[in-house]
Amino acid sequence: MLAAGAVSKRIGSRWILHRVSLSVPDGQVLGLFGPNGAGKTTLLRILALLARPTEGQVVLRPAGHGERLLEGPALRAHLGFLGHESYLDPRLTARENLSFYARLYDVPQSDRRVDELLDQVGLALFAHEPVRTFSRGMVQRLAMARTFLHRPSLLFLDEPLSGLDAQGAVVFEALLGEARAARASAVLVSHDVAAGWRLADRVAVLAGGELVLEGPASEIGPDRVQAEYRARAQSAERSRAAWSASHGRSA
Template sequence: MAAIEADALAKSFGGRPACREISFTVERGEVFGLLGPNGAGKTTTLRMLAGLYAPDAGAARVAGYPITPGRPGGPELRARVGLLTESPGFYDRLTARENLMYFARLQKAREPARRCGALLDRFALREHADRPFAELSRGMKQKLAIARALVHDPDVILLDEPTVGLDPEATREVRNVVAQLAADHATIVLCTHHLEEVERLCSRAAFIAGRLVAIHEIRRGSLLRIELAAPFAPDGVRALCHSLRLSGSTLLIEPRAEVPEIVAALVRAGARIAEVAPHRDPLEDAWLQLLAEARER
């Protein structure tokens, strides 16, 4: 059984639709991306899956618990879901440890003190554990928020914009934490604006713009685009590539060898090269197209 099954979820507020026709499944151990412009309905979708909002129409099943129109997920569902909210949301005067312990108890985590200690260690927060939350850096706050989402060992982790508003160093730290979770085969729904996060971490991503536009399979491995100044038969360099596709004067290569080695082989084979550049992932193309369509609407 899939960890999440969403079927035609729809939600509106005061007659204004926030999202509709949201359907997707997330398998256990999969990292699934939710992409879309601001106001596309990503957070609303996430909140429905977290048991905070009841859908107006459609249904979902999260960690085996149902969500139906007018009925948000109950406490059993919320106990199996870990939600990282867009803002860390902790109590400034309590220490990092006190904050984490509070949520661990509310989530009925087993052995909360031990669990919190282990998470503080895992996210390198142990030495800051007894400082008031207000004194932590943005990156530490976000890591603590991720620790809170994991404190009850949930079946499904929902991450809402985990790197928004972070400086580059904190962004890298948080991305590494999410990558660690992905490597541990956690089931994650990652809601983000950052394509590179989705490309790096997700196996699939849904584009949302008020409704589900498309579900995109992420292709790993960077492609190399080589523009040729003259016609050329590339058979001689096939051994250096995982895949090779010639389309007009554009040669798309998934390299097996280092780029200079491939370029040298091409030149030796008689190719006249006009330009060599990394090929944009199809995800970016799809994203830009989606943004253009959303703006037109």
């Protein structure tokens, strides 16, 4: 289970997030949508403990750990984060990269697990090639393997499908499905509403740093999400334009 309670984030004098509350039960995926600059990535980083909120709090309870509150390294062992950065070292091979993380996370039988994942993401043939020679799609596949390597029960996925071909998307779905079956909770950020919605149990729309819509995916269809965030994007655009006009310069 993961939850945010009235999370706000201020950078300088700008509020990037404003009192965002949400919770994702064990075994569910929350699809988080919103226009550019809505604060999705910031929220995800705060949830994954990579950034600290200015106000509010984040509660992370890995499935199977009861009511005991973990923190620090013990808690981070259960987090899986797939972001814009691959967190892979381009100078090392695919296998070396995964092996490093497997040891860092104390993954049992790490060699077997690494081979299994390389196979699963379709990079077994390239296991001994340096990552620097990989295409963008291959890097994203390897980053995917890195994310799921230690069987995390709290997943934070920022545009996981970007750069992936249809085949890669299928692999991703399989990995996410596996994690969900193991009662992991996930937050999935996507700008592609149709693709993201299909994978989600619940959906939320973030606009201008505020949560404007939240509910089960069965009740809120992709059209509604799409409409909501288009409306928000337009109103944000209007106010920006108005502000710029009043200050006599273009935004």
